[in-house]
Amino acid sequence: MDRIRIVGGQRLNGTIPISGAKNAALPLMIASLLTDETLTLENVPRLRDVQQLFHILSNHGVDHSIEGKRNxxxxxxxxxxxxxxxxxVDTTAPYELVSTMRASFWVIGPLLARMGEARVSLPGGCAIGTRPVDFFIEGLKGLGAEIDIDAGYVVARARKGMQGGRVVLPKVSVGATHTLLMAATLARGETVIENAAREPEIVDLARCLMAMGARIEGAGTSTIHVEGVSRLGGARHRVLPDRIETGTYAMAVATVGGDVLLEGASADLIEAPLALLAGAGVGVERTNSGVRITRNGHGLAPVDVTTAPFPGFPTDLQAQLMAMTTRADGVSHIxxxxxxxxxxxxxxxxxxxARITLDGQRATIEGGAKLKGAPVMATDLRASVSLVIAGLAAEGETTINRVYHLDRGFERLEDKLGRCGAEIERISG
Structure with missing residues (x-):
């Protein structure tokens, strides 16, 4: 099993290209189930989750090809x-596939909309929380689906096709919003999704669906209106830049110091984290090429932040921020x-x-602790990259085990950091 080895203490200077967003690419790939024409996606990241979704979609009959490199x-x-x-060719998504990636459960929406039936395994537990699918099920019922739970599978039918309706999500859910949005595109009549997620990835999916012929208004707000159409066609769409990768590398620079251009990043997608960094004393500059992050000689001010759905501070950057605050001049709260x-x-x-105490869902981080390298183990995707950031700041050698978590969501991380001066390498086996 691969490991990442880091010798800390190096500042970061240079350019890091920002990849396409994993959290946008996955629902966009799933949207290919809605049409019998070709959907072309540009700027798709090379990630373990993307490769796994290719495999899952092929089970339903989706063929894929990848263009070769260009000059x-x-x-x-x-x-x-x-x-x-x-x-x-198959409307069943089996447990052995769905259990490898929770986002694959979202195929239930397009399969129901196009085929009138779907049998999708419940995704099971998750290391960072329960993430129930109740919102998905009740929402699809609101669009005319009949749903039963049988032997660990969600068995859904829409014998007369999906029908437009009004769905109020009891809690903001990105996954449920993605699923209902896709299902509604082929439903008869108008669908209104209230308390919808507002994340940029929802907007990106809506733009792609509209390029395919869908009629959607309000994506990016809490109320989305969809007027169903009889069929969708093919389209060409470019995946937006990854705001979580952007924030991760920005916090890495803030932690160890340096001057890095995050090439291709969009500051508009990550305003709350960038504002927090600026408030902590980090240089943040929007440029025509991306976002430039600098910290040269200045200390880091402590922060007090609460994670929230977009446009608030994203939970997917919470672990990275915690690593950064270990270097702050004072006490931070997350x-x-x-x-x-x-x-x-x-x-x-x-x-x-690190000196961190927990009280329920609140962490108190005492900054200024001297970090020293040690063997550590990743527990999930974002936790793993927080250990990378801490390892970059630690004295001596840090070895991170279970880096397959990293490969799910960060494209060539060690290469990108190595280009900017980090002493980092992947050890295979």
Missing amino acids: GQDGMTGQTVHLSARAI TETIFENRFMHVQELARLG
Whole structure:
């Protein structure tokens, strides 16, 4: 099993290209189930989750091809993928596939909309929280689906096709919003989704669906209106830049110091985290090429932040921020409101010397602790990269185990950081 080895103490200087967003690419790929024409996606990141979703979609009959490199491109450039679901050959998503990635449960929406039936395994537990699918089920029922739970599977039917309706989500859910949005595009009549997620990835999906012929208004607000159409066609769409990767590298620079251009990043997608960094004393500059992050000689002010749905501070940057605050000049507080178990990285950060105490969903971080390298273990995707950030700041050598978590969501992380002066390498086996 691969490991990441880091020798800390190096500042970061240079350019880091920002990849396409994993959280946008996955629902966009799933949207290919809605049409018998080809959907072409540009700027798709090379990630374990993307590869796994190719496998899952092929089970339903989706063919895919990846364009070769073009002049001037390298491994840091996103790939262009063609997806074609001319015929859906299977409406069952089996447990052995769905259990590998929760986002694959979202296929239930397009399968119901196009085929009138779907049998999708319940995704099971999650290391960072329960993430129930009740919202999905009740929402699809609101669009005319008949749903039963049988032997661990959600069995859904819409014998007369999906019908427009009004769905009020009891809690903001990105996954449920993605699923209902896709299902509503082929439903008869108008669908209104209230208390919808407002994340940029929802807007990106809506733009792609509209390019395919869908009629959608209000994406990016809490109320989305969809006027169903009889069929969708093919389209070409570019995946937006990854705001979580952007924030991660910004916090890495803030932690160890340096001057890095996050090439291709969009500051508009990550305003809350960038404002927090600026308030902590980090240089943040919007440029025509991306976002430039600098910290040269200045200390970090402590922060007090609560995670929240977009446009608030994202839970997917909470662990990275915690690593950064270990270097702050004072006491910071982070309150997690999205997932109940998303502090599992605390014990591993403590192995490096971090001083962190927990009180329920609130963490208190005493900054200024001297971090020292040690063997640590990743527990989930975002926790793993927080250990990378802490390892960059720690004295001596840090070895991070279970880095397959990193490969799910960060494209060539060690190469990108290494180009900017980090002493980091992947050790195979």
